[in-house]
Amino acid sequence: MADDNAEPKKLPPKSYGNVIISLENCMFDKERLKTTASKVDGLDPETEISLRILGCEYIQTAGILLRLPQASHPVNSANVAMATAQVLFQRFYYSKSFVKHNMEIVAMACINLASKIEEEPRRLRDVINVFYHIKQKSMNKHIEPMVLDSKYITLKNNSIKAERRVLKELGFCVHVKHPHKMIVMYLQLLELQSNKRLVQTAWNYMNDSLRTDVFVRYPPETIACACIYLSARQLQVVLPESPDWYGLMGATLDEMEDIALTILRLYTFKLKPYSELDREVEKCRVILQAAKMKAKGLLNAEGLNSAAGTPQNFSPHSNSTQNSPKVKTESPGLPNSYKLGNSLVKEESNGSTAAVKKYGLDSLTDSRVRRSSNSSQIVGGLQGAKLQCHSPAF
Amino acid sequence: MATYQREVIEFPYCEEVSKYEKIIKIGQGTFGEVFKARHQKTRKIVALKKVLMENEKEGFPITALREIKILQLLRHENVVTLLEICRTKASAYNRYKGSIYLVFEFCEHDLAGLLSNSNVQFSLGEIKEALKQLLNGLYYIHQNKVLHRDMKTANILLTKDGRLKLADFGLARAFSFPKPGQPNRYTNRVVTLWYRPPELLLGERNYTQAIDVWGAGCIMAEMWTRSPIMQGNTEQHQLTLITHLCGSITPEVWQDVDQLELYQSLELPKGQKRKVKDRLKSYVKDQYALDLIDKLLGLDPKTRTSTDEALNHDFFWEDPMPCSLTRMLSQHTQSMYEYLAPRRRIQQNHPPSHPAPPPPRQNAATSKLGLNTASFEKTY
């Protein structure tokens, strides 16, 4: 539901035995977040974070190319569909691993699903084409329309299956509450809505925060407060101390600082190129496969009369890619050579602007998506700025 | 080397549907089949609605997503309760495309099934109770900014203990109040033709809750006539029938109606008087009832009565007062559904121009249930 006015009445989530039906955002506690499914599958945390950031970036870029509603200004339409897609993407990878579920296919599925949820449906064919376009662009290839061959059909089927898996995995709790409107509303309450730069900066931080895990850790109200807090600090705008405005929204200083630091870390994070990430994923996949076969083999050896039950493709020494002939080395998704520079989020705090520049997509976007970008300054300033939590900084 | 473990976080919400055993098919619509089913362990009876995925080129149907979201949002005693969502396992049997089922609380009857059985008699107090619950449900969903968009008797369910529930949110969607200069552009291909209000027939896309109120008016009259009051074959025909009942559609009775897209291109009979009360009085003896039907079937959606006003109408506050449906329903131990009712509805239920007509029903059960076979082909 994309309409701005349709804020539903708050209803308590109902629970039927172990079934919970709720429209509130799903959240996990910190302990749970420590062990992601990808980690269990052997993926190192750096690679996982990179994949999350990159996946969100693809979604954002694809959203621009698909002309999904983008915000030219916070007060106008919201960047809702792509934000929803990013939150779904993040949530999914808390229960499933990058090693077993191809990042690009899942990203496509999330766009497809989110565009329907937010009443802005796009054809799956267009989603696939746009991903193809992004990939070609990133490889500096000449852009050619995608051929509708059997590979395309497979891709399409895989992305439909992935959509179903996302729905299943998230238990159909796929509706996301976004802080967009809250930021605007809170700034109005603080009588700061006329400070356009502040509004825009808070808005940009909010969009960037989608690439982090804050949406599975905090309610949107708290994220909205944190974005205002961070922007005010950055632009040296004084916010009232008492009453504590964020307390009224249910946020605490500690939470806001945690969110702010999480967002800021994004700008210093060293993003690896996708080809490298994909190699890491592949490595884990191979190891996992081998372990699985070994387990099966052992099981067979113990249970049945061994030799006959041993899978033929089981190779007792296969701990590395080379030794495991049956394991596919190609990911089922798009080709692996999807390259990206690693300076992206460092340069710009505003994801979509960055993407527009990066992929040279200016011609494809209309003026609605261009934003006044004060972001490079912001980042420059913030990298040095340590957040001193309890000092009366304002 | 990584040890192979189970997934860390398991969302418990989407279990396998095999925990329920299907008992009998009770409904078939555009969206999917509906079954009565029983939980294997708890023996709890539920209704399972299968999400049809076969011809989905775009993945999971947006209509199903809407229905799920709306049902997750709505919690009210007069709105059918979604208990959970289940799945079948993907296997070679279904070419690795499992299906999804919505699991609802079970309701013993639907209103279409009840009205088509002449053994079922509603007293005036019972009609009042049913309508009160219907309007309460509508009031609640409208408060939550949801339009039902498919009001008809087959989508109104009743439990054996006398609770009426709005069901089938397959066409429902959230609405927003239009901003100045930015009218909403919803599809007007909604609402089964016989219950479709004149503004939709004239091409209005910026419609409001009033579209559901019109449907409530048609259903209210049907409580006495026992079959749909305006059974048009085409949109043009439906408008003609509306004009014959509610009078000519002109800018005098309906301000700005001439601005609507199809006002010029459709043929609107001139010089017709409004005869709602006149033509229904042989069925509906109660003056308050006639007056309320007249108000619910207001031509101009801007002045058509609201659910709130309707609930304050004298009809609900004069003797006989609304009285529980439990006693009447307890006399009927057999479930009654439109799908299981024989004859007339079989062809006519989905008249032309339904948004997406379902395949014809070949196997509607015969009158095992001792149903009345006299048909109300036309009310007039």
Ligand SMILES: Nc1ncnc2c1ncn2[C@@H]1O[C@H](COP(=O)(O)OP(=O)(O)OP(=O)(O)O)[C@@H](O)[C@H]1O
């Ligand atoms: N919870 C329920 N309990 C008992 N019967 C139900 C229940 N839900 C649905 N039914 C029966 O199944 C029929 C069809 O269900 P529903 O109206 O939800 O879907 P549909 O008919 O496929 O949608 P559409 O009317 O758009 O074609 C209903 O008319 C009713 O008879």
Ligand SMILES: [Mg+2]
């Ligand atoms: Mg129905």
